[in-house]
Amino acid sequence: xxxxxxxxxxxxxxxxxxxRVQLALKLKNIQFEYIEEDLSNKSEALLQSxxxxxxxxxxxxxxxxxxxxxxxxxxxDEVWNNRPILPTDPYERAVVRFWCHFADDKLGPxxxxxxxxxxxxxxxxxxxxxxxxxxxxxxxREGYFKGRKFFGGDSIGLLDIVLGCGSYWLAVFExxxxxxxxxxxxxxxxxxxxxxxFEALDEVKETIPAVDKLLEYAKAVRAMLLGHCMxxxxxxxxxxxxxxxxxxxxxASVPDITVDSS
Numbered sequence: 001x002x003x004x005x006x007x008x009x010x011x012x013x014x015x016x017x018x019x020r021v022q023l024a025l026k027l028k029n030i031q032f033e034y035i036e037e038d039l040s041n042k043s044e045a046l047l048q049s050x051x052x053x054x055x056x057x058x059x060x061x062x063x064x065x066x067x068x069x070x071x072x073x074x075x076x077d078e079v080w081n082n083r084p085i086l087p088t089d090p091y092e093r094a095v096v097r098f099w100c101h102f103a104d105d106k107l108g109p110x111x112x113x114x115x116x117x118x119x120x121x122x123x124x125x126x127x128x129x130x131x132x133x134x135x136x137x138x139x140x141r142e143g144y145f146k147g148r149k150f151f152g153g154d155s156i157g158l159l160d161i162v163l164g165c166g167s168y169w170l171a172v173f174e175x176x177x178x179x180x181x182x183x184x185x186x187x188x189x190x191x192x193x194x195x196x197x198f199e200a201l202d203e204v205k206e207t208i209p210a211v212d213k214l215l216e217y218a219k220a221v222r223a224m225l226l227g228h229c230m231x232x233x234x235x236x237x238x239x240x241x242x243x244x245x246x247x248x249x250x251x252a253s254v255p256d257i258t259v260d261s262s
Contacts, residue, residue, distance in 0.1 A: 008033045009022065009034050010060070012039055014214070019165040020069045021059060023203060037056050053067060053068075070162060073161065085157045100158060102132075108166065111129055126180060137189075164198040164204065170183050
């Protein structure tokens with residue numbers, strides 16, 4: 001494994017955004033120093049590295065910080081061009097970037113609302129998740145990625161990393177929230193098959209925390225959220241305690257219960 005003493009990653013163990021960067025570096029066989037952040041008591045190093053958003057992940061290369069996971073992934077692919085995660089064809093690169101934006105702009109926020117709401121609001125959010133998954137399913141069935149094992153082809157690429165690091169929360173959320181079904185194998189067979197292939201990769205298994213740990217974490221966060229008063233909208237409106245700010249305010253982000261990262 002190639003080692004860069006000047007490469008540091010500030011992250012959070014439950015953050016799918018952090019997992020994106022960890023997985024990309026692992027695929028490229030690059031060693032780095034990992035710094036776990038307590039997002040309820042952020043370090044000065046993190047705040048100085050990302051003074052605008054104050055979030056993880058932050059990759060520091062040669063004392064120069066980079067923020068926002070998708071931007072970091074593209075930077076990593078340009079600097080270390082072994083095992084590329086972005087396609088060489090300009091049009092395909094544009095398509096991949098579009099669907100990465102879709103994951104963060106449409107799918108993720110809908111999943112976040114499902115986790116942080118109840119009743120009719122939650123039902124509407126579940127419907128929105130299904131609509132978004134249907135669009136991805138159609139793209140796998142008859143769109144640009146038709147016939148591929150992964151979005152990147154025979155091996156995972158940028159879109160696989162962005163979608164996959166986060167989609168594991170779908171099954172966790174289903175377990176936590178009784179009666180909520182987000183990914184039906186019969187309704188979304190291609191997406192379901194892709195996710196199983198992604199999760200079976202050794203590099204992914206080494207990156208994503210154990211399911212039981214994620215489940216315990218999600219249950220605790222959900223219980224705390226439901227302990228707060230709901231507004232008329234059905235979405236939890238009161239702020240979470242500072243000690244849980246990093247873990248509990250996932251409501252409108254990528255499938256990740258750490259809204260404090262991106």
